[in-house]
Amino acid sequence: MSEFNAPQPDVTLLLDMDGVIREVTLAPAMSKENIDAWVGRPWSDVVGGASDKIQRMMQDTQRTGISAFRQITQKFPSGLELPMEFTTVLLGGRAGMLAIGKNLQAVAELQARLISAQQTIERDYWKLREIETRYRLVIEDSNDAVLLVKVADLRIVEANRTAATALAGAARRKEGPVGRDFLQEIAAKDREPIELMLRRVRDQGKAPGIVVHLGAESAPWTVRGSLMTQESTPVFLLQMTPIGKSTGAAVSEQEDLEDVLDRLPDPVAIIDDNGEVKRANRAFAELVEIGSAGAVTGENLGRWLSRPGADLPVLISNIQRHGVVRLLSTTVLGELGTETEIEISASGYQHGGDSRIVLILRNVARRLSSSPESDSLRTALASMNETVGKTPLRKLVKSTVEVVEQHYVRAALQLAEGNRTTAAEILGLSRQSLYAKLDRYKLQEEPDSTG
Structure with a gap:
């Protein structure tokens, strides 16, 4: 139980006001790392490409007493590089600063898995959308005039741009063709043949194309038909191609x-x-x-x-x-x-x-709204500045660590949606250790979703 009597973050650095490391404390899980070489070196020398972040953290700490949490890649003498989240706290009498870091490797791995799962869901969603809208894309992109016509009353329910243009010219009207009687859009002499073709489509699913005439000029069009279902309603899919002229789309300006x-x-x-x-x-x-x-x-x-x-x-x-x-x-x-x-x-x-x-x-x-948890943690740490100079450093460090540790326990539970087994894995703890911390910080009322 000594682990819980002296809780600590993964890395604790005692810095002077210039950011030079004066003392280092590691969590038991990292005790094999030989970090003696860190002492006397600037903190910025032992991290991976984050000197600007460290400079801003120290400036914020000197100005306000505490810095915001920032993610930094911490390099160890063994060659190990870990993503970590650090905050720095000003010590009393400007005796230096305390940098408190938490290992984010488990969180980073979980984030990577969550991102992969999210991308899988996104891909499945867009595949479904593609299937649902494919026939519309075929209709709109077709150079032919394409119509959907109800089987029951031969009313037009959908038409692409080419069909709308052709039928508007045939009927000398500017309104769209949707809702109109398809038979009234073609020459009278072609209505009986088209009715016979549509009956065959209804009975057999499709039929050979025939020629009909549209407009005052009686321009010939070839009509092909097939049967399909739209929202549980049978409809004819009609494709009309003009005879004797190109239907290629106009080339837009480059x-x-x-x-x-x-x-x-x-x-x-x-x-x-x-x-x-x-x-x-x-x-x-x-x-x-x-x-x-x-x-x-x-x-x-x-x-x-x-x-x-x-x-x-x-x-x-x-x-x-x-x-x-x-x-x-x-x-x-x-x-x-x-x-x-x-x-x-x-x-x-x-x-x-x-x-x-x-x-x-x-x-x-x-x-993105600000996180209430981060605000509450920042407030709790900021309030500890009032005890600087009144409380021994050892007790101040212990109190600071407890506040930060409670924050990460709550954050892990939230990330794991209340599943304590998963939360323990994120924190790198055993399930028993997590329960002990929940009991220590009176967090037993947090929901459990272990199933």
Whole structure:
């Protein structure tokens, strides 16, 4: 039970006001790491590419007494690199700062699995949508005039643009053809043959095409029919092709795609399989706080993605396995230190003989509400500043650790939807250890969904 009498985070650093490490305490699970070489070195020297974050944390701590939680990759002398979440607290009399870190490796792995599951759900959803709308796409994209006509009364229920144009000209009317009697849209001499063809379609499912005439000029059209069901109602699918003239779609004016890309309000980037940026628009350059889109080219996208479990390797691996990624939540850290919550949708494609990935990044910071749990933790830690100078350092460290530990226990339970077995795995604890902590912090009333 000694584990619960002296709870501690995974890494605790005692820093001086310049950020130099004066003392290090590791959790028992990391006790094999030899961290003697850390003492006397700046904290920024023993982390992976996060010196800017550490500088901002120390500035916030010196100004307000406590910093916000930030995710940092902590490097150990053995070569181990772990994603960790740190906060720093100012000690009394400006004697230094205390950096408290929690290992996020289990959380990052769970986030990666959750992202993979989310992408699977997204793919299944869009496959279903494709199946449901396929016939509409075929109708709208067809160069032929396509109609859906009720079997019961031969009323038109749907028509593509080509059919609407042809029938509007035939009837000399501007309103659409939906709801009109199909037989009234063709020449009188062709009505009996078309009725006979539709009867055969109704009885046999399809029939050979016949020629009918539309409009004052009696322009000839070939009509083919088949039977299908729409919302439990039998309908005729009629395809009409004009005879003697081309039905090719008009060629639209060529768009300047480079200009269109730069005008898009959302950031867009194209990368290769290694994450190197091959093309980006102005909005992307603004997001990562670089002066021009050209200056981004050749840089690695991972330079700006900063959330463990939702970084560049996770994105690329999902693209390579599934071809697309939708609504991947992550964080972009700009060159000037601005952190922006974003969602990424991406798709892979072939460019010559090389693989490319096109990404659309959307800033979602405005719609993300602040976390009540983070606010409450920040408030609880901030209130401890009042005890600085009145409480011994050992007791202050212990109290701070207890507050942080309760936060992570609650967060793990929330992430695991109340399942204590899963929450224990996230925290790297045994189930018995988790129960002991729940009892210690009076959290036994938290719901359990172990099933």
